[in-house]
Amino acid sequence: MLKTRVITAVVLLAVLLPVTLFAPVAAFGALIAVALVLGAWEWARLLKLPGRAPLAYALVAALALAASTRLGLGSRASRPLLEAAAVFWVLAGPYVLIRKPTLAHGAWRLFLVVAGLVVLVACWHALVAARILGVSFVLSVLLVVWLADIGAYFAGKAFGKHKLAPAISPGKTWEGAAGGWLAVMIVALAVMASHAFAPTLVSALGERIGTARTLLVLTVLVAFSIVGDLFESMLKRQAGVKDSSALLPGHGGVLDRIDALLPVLPLAMLLIG
Template sequence: MLKTRVITAVVLLAVLLPVTLFAPVAGFGALIAIVLVFGAWEWARLLKFTGLAPVGYAVLAALALAASTRLGIGVRAARPLFEAAAVFWVLAGPFVLVRKPTLAHGAWRLFLIIAGLVSLVACWHALVAARVLGVSFVLSVLLVVWLADIGAYFAGKAFGKHKLAPAISPGKTWEGAVGGWLAVLVVALIVMASHAFEPTLVSTLVQRIGVVRALLVLTVLVAFSIVGDLFESMLKRQAGVKDSSALLPGHGGVLDRIDALLPVLPLAMLVIG
């Protein structure tokens, strides 16, 4: 399993990193679009669509994404999409985690069919808008989620005692969540002090809203990275699967890798917009 995970990770890095660093924005956008269309296929499967229905949903997502490009590229052009996605994650996300409704049935299923399209299309626009602002900027946004995840993993392993959401994801702890938050803030403070790799999400936030508010925004983003992770975990638990798919051997599916990014990206771009 470890060998499979390592091979998959190396292949993903070999494709994603050069495209992110060196490809034009159009090339970067095309690759992200392909990834998110696969994510749409997985989203439909988690809503218990069968047969060709998940493929149809993926095609619908591709068409919605193509149509959305008529809004233009950039933070201001995509602001309505970011706002719609933010409303979903800020209101529906926590509600679902607290009340635990049946998501793949009735009105919730219909709602999530629409919400999935909005979230995935908004994610594409957020990543492309971030890439327009610079390679260092898009990487810094991704780093917030990666640091929160890595910090949570090691802090949870070392200190985790109090379960964060035992009915949804038994492995997550409050100590891990705090550890991930501290990892993000420590790195953010280092970036502020060194003025390295600008522009970054941190430097942009500090310039626009000041240090204290920037740290508060990062705290909110870390919190919603957890919401995104737990939301997908709940979808998987209700669907009776461990991973969103087996597209990435050893790593699960696309949604398993981007679940925390789905709420963080539109929220981050809204704040800097």
């Protein structure tokens, strides 16, 4: 299992890193579009759409994404799309985690079929907009989620005692969440203290709103990275599966890798303006 995980990770890095660092924005956007269309297929499967419906849903997602590019890459015209996704995560995300409705049935499934398209297309626009601002900027946004995840893993292993959401994801703890938050805060303070020349999410926020408010914004982003993670965990638990798919051997599916990014990306790009 470990060998499979390592091989998959190496292949992913060999594809993603060169495209992110050196390829034109259009090529970067095309690669992200492919990943999100696959994520749409997984989203439909988790909602238990029957037969070939997940494939049809992925096709609709591809068409919606292609149509949305008429808004322009990183343009202000895409802002309402980001706002719609943000509203979903701010309102529906916490509500679902607290009330735990049956998502793959009735009105909730219909709602999530529509919301999924908005969430995934908005994620693409946010990621491409971040890439337009620079390689260092897009990596800094991703780093917020990665640091929160890594910090939570190690802090949870070392100190985890109090379950964060035992009915949804028994492995997550409050201590782990605090460790992830602390990792982000430490790195953010280091970036602001270094006065890094390359544009990053932290430096851009720091220049606009100051240190204290930047840390508050990052706290919100860390919190919603957890919301995204738990939301997908709840979808999987209700669907009776461990992973969103087996597209990435040893790592599960696309949604398993981007669940925390789905709320963070549109929120971050809205906050940065």
